[in-house]
Amino acid sequence: MYKLLIIEDDVMMSDMLSMYMSGEGYDIKQAENGEQGLKLLEQFGPDVVLLDLMLPDWDGIELCGRMRQHSSVPIMIVSMKSEVSERVQALRAGADDYLCKPFSMHELSARVEALIRRSRLMQAAAAESRTAEAADTAAEKEIKLDSERRLLLVRGNFVETTFSEFEIMKLFLTHPGKVFSREDLINAIRGFDSFVTDRAIDVHIVNLRRKVEKNPKEPHFIRTVWGVGYKYVIEDESAPQ
Incomplete structure (x- = not known):
């Protein structure tokens, strides 16, 4: 009433x-x-x-x-x-x-x-x-990029990455929620003449999860979109994948 x-x-x-x-x-x-x-x-x-x-x-x-x-x-x-x-x-x-x-x-x-x-x-x-602001702030505190030193800041700790890992994370953090196909990620790493394979992308994702996730087997940030590719999320959209 x-x-x-x-x-x-x-x-x-x-x-x-x-x-x-x-x-x-x-x-x-x-x-x-x-x-x-x-x-x-x-x-x-x-x-x-x-x-x-x-x-x-x-x-x-x-x-x-x-x-x-x-x-x-x-x-x-x-x-x-x-x-x-x-x-x-x-x-x-x-x-x-x-x-x-x-x-x-x-x-x-x-x-x-x-x-x-x-x-x-x-x-x-x-x-x-x-x-949304609270989620953005929380995510920002969790994972940030240090572009000058090409390092990840994960929960206050600097983490070293390979060239490919850094470029993938930069893409994810710039476009949270967007689904990227493996081809999208390949192009982001090497360009259209890339020799990087789909399997190489999957390996990079596994390594990134080890570096940024609290539990890599139940990822919160880097999610698999089955049949399509991967996306980076800053909220609890669904059960871990």
């Missing part, structure tokens, strides 16, 4: 909004002034705020800005003020939507749903981004 905070000093309007949105399945809290609204914002943790601009103790625009400093909750202004300048000020203060009174309850409900949907998508995207 989503939570809705109504900050409205007109008791009749507030009760009407509360009654309708409760019928739509929302958990409702009502505040008659700005101070009450700020307290409920922290205590109640709403998914959406409906905010009137004309309150007895706060200017609605200033209150909107104050709320935005402390919370990313979607804020919809509901106001008798219909001037463009008022809407612009409210949006610049951090409001996400603006609905002029009188309005249709059906439209209000649809807009609240849209705000929640957008908020959830943004939260999911932010969480995914944080996960």
Whole structure:
């Protein structure tokens, strides 16, 4: 159940909004002034705020800005003020939507749903981004290239490599998640006139796993893509291969 905070000093309007949105399945809290609204914002943790601009103790625009400093909750202004300048000020203060009174309850409900949907998508995207950043940071700490000395830094320790091993790891680290065929890896090592064989690539992979994996028999970073080739991963995509 989503939570809705109504900050409205007109008791009749507030009760009407509360009654309708409760019928739509929302958990409702009502505040008659700005101070009450700020307290409920922290205590109640709403998914959406409906905010009137004309309150007895706060200017609605200033209150909107104050709320935005402390919370990313979607804020919809509901106001008798219909001037463009008022809407612009409210949006610049951090409001996400603006609905002029009188309005249709059906439209209000649809807009609240849209705000929640957008908020959830943004939260999911932010969480995914944080996960990816954490994975990138973790992988970076695990394995890095020292191009000047052509060495691998594996969990804080320098590891020597052959020319071919270094070039393969450079390709892997530059394109995490990309699947490389044996032919791709051959070309990366010697070029298109290569005399290196598929079997030689498999040997290089075995040697690299010994150098970078905690358990070479159950590789985490250098994965086999059966029937295709190999890829380098920085997350737990599946069971070790």
